[in-house]
Amino acid sequence: MTNTDPNTTVDKRGPRVLRREPGVAEIKPRAHVRNRKAAERALAIGVPAALLLLWQLAHHYEWNLLGYWKIDQRFYASPYEIVTSEKLREADFWRDVWTSTRRMLIGFALGAGAGVFIGLAMGMSRLVRAALDPLLTALYTVPKLALLPLFLTIFGFDERPRVMLIAVTVFFFVWISTMAAIMAVPEGYREAAMSFGVSRWQMFRHVLLPGSLPQIFVGLRIAAGVAVLILIGVELVIPSQGGIGSLIERGRTLLIPELTYVGIALAALLGLLFTLVVRWIGRLLIPWAPEDNAPGQG
Amino acid sequence: MRGTRKDWWLKILGLLLVFAVIASACGDDDEGSDPEPGDDASDSSGDDSSGDDSSDDGDDGGEDADPLAGCGEGAVTDLSPDRDVARCEPGYPAPQPLEERASVRLATNFWGFEFTAPYVLALELGEFEKENLDVEVVTGVSLADGIVQMEDCTVDITVGGTEASLHNGISAGLTVKQVIGNYFPPDAGDTSIDQTGLWARADAFTNPDDPDLTELEGTTLGTAVALGSVINYPIGLAFQEAGVSLLDLDLEVIPSADLPLALENGAVQSAWVLDPIWSQLADNPDFVLVATQPPGEALGGLYASSCFREDRREVAVAFIRALIRTMNTYLAEGYKTNNVEELQVLADVADIPLEAFTGTPETLMDWEMGEGTSERAQGFFMEYGVLEYDEIIPEDQVYDRSIYLEAVRGPEG
Numbered sequence: 001m002t003n004t005d006p007n008t009t010v011d012k013r014g015p016r017v018l019r020r021e022p023g024v025a026e027i028k029p030r031a032h033v034r035n036r037k038a039a040e041r042a043l044a045i046g047v048p049a050a051l052l053l054l055w056q057l058a059h060h061y062e063w064n065l066l067g068y069w070k071i072d073q074r075f076y077a078s079p080y081e082i083v084t085s086e087k088l089r090e091a092d093f094w095r096d097v098w099t100s101t102r103r104m105l106i107g108f109a110l111g112a113g114a115g116v117f118i119g120l121a122m123g124m125s126r127l128v129r130a131a132l133d134p135l136l137t138a139l140y141t142v143p144k145l146a147l148l149p150l151f152l153t154i155f156g157f158d159e160r161p162r163v164m165l166i167a168v169t170v171f172f173f174v175w176i177s178t179m180a181a182i183m184a185v186p187e188g189y190r191e192a193a194m195s196f197g198v199s200r201w202q203m204f205r206h207v208l209l210p211g212s213l214p215q216i217f218v219g220l221r222i223a224a225g226v227a228v229l230i231l232i233g234v235e236l237v238i239p240s241q242g243g244i245g246s247l248i249e250r251g252r253t254l255l256i257p258e259l260t261y262v263g264i265a266l267a268a269l270l271g272l273l274f275t276l277v278v279r280w281i282g283r284l285l286i287p288w289a290p291e292d293n294a295p296g297q298g
Numbered sequence: 299m300r301g302t303r304k305d306w307w308l309k310i311l312g313l314l315l316v317f318a319v320i321a322s323a324c325g326d327d328d329e330g331s332d333p334e335p336g337d338d339a340s341d342s343s344g345d346d347s348s349g350d351d352s353s354d355d356g357d358d359g360g361e362d363a364d365p366l367a368g369c370g371e372g373a374v375t376d377l378s379p380d381r382d383v384a385r386c387e388p389g390y391p392a393p394q395p396l397e398e399r400a401s402v403r404l405a406t407n408f409w410g411f412e413f414t415a416p417y418v419l420a421l422e423l424g425e426f427e428k429e430n431l432d433v434e435v436v437t438g439v440s441l442a443d444g445i446v447q448m449e450d451c452t453v454d455i456t457v458g459g460t461e462a463s464l465h466n467g468i469s470a471g472l473t474v475k476q477v478i479g480n481y482f483p484p485d486a487g488d489t490s491i492d493q494t495g496l497w498a499r500a501d502a503f504t505n506p507d508d509p510d511l512t513e514l515e516g517t518t519l520g521t522a523v524a525l526g527s528v529i530n531y532p533i534g535l536a537f538q539e540a541g542v543s544l545l546d547l548d549l550e551v552i553p554s555a556d557l558p559l560a561l562e563n564g565a566v567q568s569a570w571v572l573d574p575i576w577s578q579l580a581d582n583p584d585f586v587l588v589a590t591q592p593p594g595e596a597l598g599g600l601y602a603s604s605c606f607r608e609d610r611r612e613v614a615v616a617f618i619r620a621l622i623r624t625m626n627t628y629l630a631e632g633y634k635t636n637n638v639e640e641l642q643v644l645a646d647v648a649d650i651p652l653e654a655f656t657g658t659p660e661t662l663m664d665w666e667m668g669e670g671t672s673e674r675a676q677g678f679f680m681e682y683g684v685l686e687y688d689e690i691i692p693e694d695q696v697y698d699r700s701i702y703l704e705a706v707r708g709p710e711g
Contacts, residue, residue, distance in 0.1 A: 240551035
């Protein structure tokens with residue numbers, strides 16, 4: 001049998017005695033953690049930086065990719081042009097950014113609040129689950145952007161249809177993860193609590209909520225990203241009254257590529273920042289949860 | 299052996315002779331088919347007697363018939379706002395089929411509207427075919443998207459208005475230019491006649507019989523398009539004459555079909571309402587027409603980059619010739635009574651009842667591009683802050699009138 005652990009060797013004094021030597025992580029744990037984190041940071045910064053550099057070069061030299069896609073400087077903005085864009089210094093521009101941020105925050109708060117509430121109720125009560133699950137599951141599959149004409153009819157042409165569409169989209173993501181999180185709390189926890197004779201409120205406060213919060217925050221983080229997606233989608237469809245989506249659309253319809261690219265970059269930045277904020281709040285509220293509990297997020 | 303060699307030479311000579319005879323016979327056939335453009339023109343007129351007559355005139359001349367015979371002095375105007383719209387005889391300019399079949403890709407966001415009639419009918423009634431053109435239509439493409447596609451020759455020609463995107467594109471170094479106009483309402487400028495224009499709620503004015511546009515300052519204006527659209531040129535013009543800027547109003551972008559409803563429920567106090575949607579507001583005392591399109595000005599048309607205008611000039615001229623012939627044959631003045639069959643074709647394409655077209659006043663189809671429209675529109679676009687440059691681009695960099703001039707006047711233009 002071959003020994004595959006580099007830190008473990010077969011002792012020469014006897015063939016069946018194994019001796020394991022400590023690795024770097026054990027000999028210099030702090031240095032090891034420091035090095036690992038440095039490597040992670042280098043990758044987190046280096047990979048996007050390398051891609052941006054590639055983009056800048058492709059733009060500068062107008063590369064012709066695969067002989068089909070020419071990077072025409074008239075239609076594509078470079079990272080440098082985006083960062084140094086005059087648009088970033090215009091007050092109207094930042095008004096659009098604030099408009100989008102406000103819509104997203106309000107929509108997210110409404111949708112997440114309702115999603116957590118309904119999710120908790122359905123996770124804790126079979127009757128509520130029986131009553132609402134088929135209906136919500138059916139509605140979940142409806143593309144939310146398709147509801148926009150309906151919302152425009154109900155709420156008119158002001159901010160409400162935009163905010164409500166974000167809220168409804170967020171609701172479904174949060175509702176499902178909350179319900180699943182409550183139902184996934186191990187039966188042993190409940191039985192242990194019941195053996196202490198806890199009330200329903202105590203069961204919720206001390207067992208179900210702490211047990212489900214990590215998973216709920218996974219849902220909230222995913223919903224934060226989705227909120228940005230639907231926000232930009234709505235603003236693209238109804239570009240009046242501003243917003244980052246309307247900036248992107250304005251750049252397209254006025255043939256100002258720089259504006260479109262700045263808008264796209266800002267949408268990405270908004271999504272990243274918002275997801276990080278939700279993640280940070282999660283870490284404040286649930287310090288017992290694993291550090292990174294949402295694959296692919298943050 | 300010598301005798302055999304001589305026989306071979308004789309056989310080869312004989313074969314060459316046979317080939318020569320066959321080749322010359324084929325050549326005769328080709329030449330014999332040349333006069334067909336005149337025939338085609340007469341076919342194209344269908345039941346339209348005037349079209350038949352004029353194209354028959356073309357036939358009479360056979361090979362020597364002048365394909366531009368029906369395009370006299372009236373085919374070119376002085377481009378002033380009060381001019382009579384340019385016209386040739388029906389069936390003219392006669393087809394001059396390309397020697398080799400050519401394909402043309404037309405990109406448009408609009409298909410089946412009345413102002414699209416020239417190219418819809420040219421396609422449906424075979425006018426492109428007569429020029430030996432194979433036209434492919436790609437729908438759902440805005441002018442801005444089409445301009446980008448045209449620059450790498452993916453698309454040949456695009457439909458749209460004389461919009462901010464066109465001017466921004468030209469300013470950025472794109473080769474796009476407008477090559478043909480489209481239409482204007484015959485009663486443009488006269489608000490006493492119901493038509494496309496700026497409609498408002500009567501209760502927005504102290505005296506609706508003599509509406510004062512300054513009273514709309516601070517109210518909401520509904521429009522189907524954003525500030526970069528050419529529609530905001532006539533709207534801006536109307537408000538400018540009243541001493542108000544369009545920027546002094548709140549703009550709400552609302553789908554065209556919903557504008558009457560938005561006016562009715564007070565969501566907007568005024569709106570630019572297009573054909574035939576304004577007919578929902580006509581004869582209703584709650585609404586008044588307060589401004590129209592400027593007279594004699596087509597606010598849009600077709601656009602092409604150098605790929606089509608220069609590199610495929612012959613094809614471009616053939617394409618425009620087919621459009622002009624379609625306007626003269628099926629869409630000349632009186633077409634709503636004289637060319638109902640052709641309108642039915644348009645109605646079928648649009649999938650709407652014929653009455654939607656016959657119930658509204660005629661549109662004056664105009665292939666020319668009036669003088670100064672682009673520059674005046676740019677002035678308003680600059681005020682609205684939708685242009686990426688500071689000095690107005692002269693119209694010779696925006697318009698290429700040489701193609702339609704060649705179509706009606708020949709290569710000398």
